[in-house]
Amino acid sequence: MNSQLRVPEPRPGILDIAPYVPGKSATGHATSFKLSSNESALGPSPEAIAAYRDVADTLHLYPDGSSAKLRAAIAERHGLHADHIVCGAGSDELLALLAHAYLGPGDEAIHTAHGFLVYPIAIRASGAVPVVAPEHALTASVDEILARVTPRTRMVFLANPNNPTGTYVPFDEVKRLHGALPERCLLVLDAAYAEYVRRNDYAAGVELVASAGNVVMTRTFSKAYGLAALRLGWAYCPAHVADALNRIRGPFNVNGPAIAAGVAAVRDQAHIDAAVAHNEEWLPWLSGRIAELGLEVTPSAGNFILVHFPAEESPEETTGAHAADAFLSRRGVVLRRMDSYGLPGALRASIGSEEANRALVAALQDFMSGTL
Ligand SMILES: Cc1ncc(COP(=O)(O)O)c(C=O)c1O
Numbered sequence: 001m002n003s004q005l006r007v008p009e010p011r012p013g014i015l016d017i018a019p020y021v022p023g024k025s026a027t028g029h030a031t032s033f034k035l036s037s038n039e040s041a042l043g044p045s046p047e048a049i050a051a052y053r054d055v056a057d058t059l060h061l062y063p064d065g066s067s068a069k070l071r072a073a074i075a076e077r078h079g080l081h082a083d084h085i086v087c088g089a090g091s092d093e094l095l096a097l098l099a100h101a102y103l104g105p106g107d108e109a110i111h112t113a114h115g116f117l118v119y120p121i122a123i124r125a126s127g128a129v130p131v132v133a134p135e136h137a138l139t140a141s142v143d144e145i146l147a148r149v150t151p152r153t154r155m156v157f158l159a160n161p162n163n164p165t166g167t168y169v170p171f172d173e174v175k176r177l178h179g180a181l182p183e184r185c186l187l188v189l190d191a192a193y194a195e196y197v198r199r200n201d202y203a204a205g206v207e208l209v210a211s212a213g214n215v216v217m218t219r220t221f222s223k224a225y226g227l228a229a230l231r232l233g234w235a236y237c238p239a240h241v242a243d244a245l246n247r248i249r250g251p252f253n254v255n256g257p258a259i260a261a262g263v264a265a266v267r268d269q270a271h272i273d274a275a276v277a278h279n280e281e282w283l284p285w286l287s288g289r290i291a292e293l294g295l296e297v298t299p300s301a302g303n304f305i306l307v308h309f310p311a312e313e314s315p316e317e318t319t320g321a322h323a324a325d326a327f328l329s330r331r332g333v334v335l336r337r338m339d340s341y342g343l344p345g346a347l348r349a350s351i352g353s354e355e356a357n358r359a360l361v362a363a364l365q366d367f368m369s370g371t372l
Pocket of ligand 1: 037038089090091092093116159161162163190192219220221222228231232233
């Protein structure tokens with residue numbers, strides 16, 4: 001054997017992970033509307049942009065490794081204990097840290113069939129086995145999740161509302177799920193889109209985190225707060241979970257400009273109200289217009305919609321999701337293909353600016369009427 005040809009190998013299972021493919025950015029079209037990553041149509045608060053600029057002169061200094069000001073601002077806004085909040089470089093980092101801290105070889109973690117794709121990546125990266133619970137009508141099913149709990153189950157990931165389907169699980173059902181899970185099993189409630197939800201039977205999960213020892217809620221600044229580029233998220237956890245995460249996270253995992261902008265963003269409630277009001281106006285408008293074109297739209301509680309196209313029988317097909325994606329891209333409208341989510345017949349569209357939403361409907365109308 002020629003030992004010089006040998007290279008270090010990652011742990012078993014790492015190379016089985018399909019890398020996450022983010023939504024496309026540009027089309028090369030003069031006017032481009034990026035509706036592929038559920039970003040905010042309004043962008044960040046002007047206060048957050050100003051705070052970000054203000055720290056430009058101190059980039060040589062390490063940030064506060066405990067994100068204390070940010071945790072205090074979040075705690076004040078939501079009426080939480082700052083000690084139970086852990087901030088991360090996006091909620092993606094917190095999801096990975098949770099898996100890293102609580103899962104290992106021989107363990108299983110459950111996610112739903114069309115759940116957020118970071119879950120299986122985080123689970124496999126920890127050496128554990130992802131177990132998929134089928135959904136009903138593209139919605140997480142508590143019974144299907146519970147049916148897959150075994151003595152090896154250590155974690156359940158539930159995006160609520162879920163990306164990419166936009167569907168949600170009422171809080172009573174979340175409580176039923178929690179009540180039936182073994183105590184050794186951590187329930188991760190990923191509430192990345194919570195700000196947008198306008199449903200009386202929905203709750204992000206604060207109440208459960210506060211009353212149980214095995215529930216964590218994750219949140220993000222990437223969606224309603226419009227700060228996706230800064231990579232900022234937070235988790236609300238029981239003290240013992242916060243302690244575990246704080247032991248393994250990078251000492252300066254949240255950067256200084258993100259902390260500064262995050263503090264200002266949390267305090268600018270008027271901006272969040274405006275972002276939510278925009279969504280309340282355009283989510284039904286976009287869903288309705290697209291349905292009128294004869295396409296099925298999954299009812300969404302978030303800031304995006306899943307649009308279903310007729311099945312493509314051959315690659316030459318011109319009516320399916322792939323053809324629509326190519327057509328829309330040529331018109332400068334970028335949506336997200338859903339093949340990796342097991343939904344090849346669908347495209348996901350963020351609720352964009354008025355101009356973007358109108359451009360999407362106009363382009364889809366032309367696509368449906370065969371105007372190429
Ligand atoms: C359900 C869900 N959770 C978490 C995230 C990750 O957000 P962040 O930008 O905070 O890492 C996303 C982003 O698309 C998401 O859809």
